[in-house]
Amino acid sequence: MLIEAIKTDYQSADIDLPTRALLDMCVKLTLTPAAMTETDIEELRGHGFTDEAIHDTVQVTAYFNYINRVCDGLGVDLEEWMDQGKTKT
Numbered sequence: 865m866l867i868e869a870i871k872t873d874y875q876s877a878d879i880d881l882p883t884r885a886l887l888d889m890c891v892k893l894t895l896t897p898a899a900m901t902e903t904d905i906e907e908l909r910g911h912g913f914t915d916e917a918i919h920d921t922v923q924v925t926a927y928f929n930y931i932n933r934v935c936d937g938l939g940v941d942l943e944e945w946m947d948q949g950k951t952k953t
Contacts, residue, residue, distance in 0.1 A: 866878065866879070870887075874887050881911065882911035882912055885907055885908060885911050886911070886913065886921060889907075889908060890921065890925045892904065893922065893925050893926065893929075894925060894929055905918060
């Protein structure tokens, strides 16, 4: 399934170039936020994304990064339904 392929490794999933570019930007924003430049935004515009869509993507990515760091920092455990199929360490 496409969703599973994206969740497992979006870079090898059968997705279109605009979606791949958007996901690449999300990864960059997550792992190296200080490296973000106007070029990253221009690339997404070149794939047809509007400024509103780019803004929304950045907001959602940043929010998930924030809330994950808060939960990790406070030792908040996943709800049981969120942890299905994962092994506890």
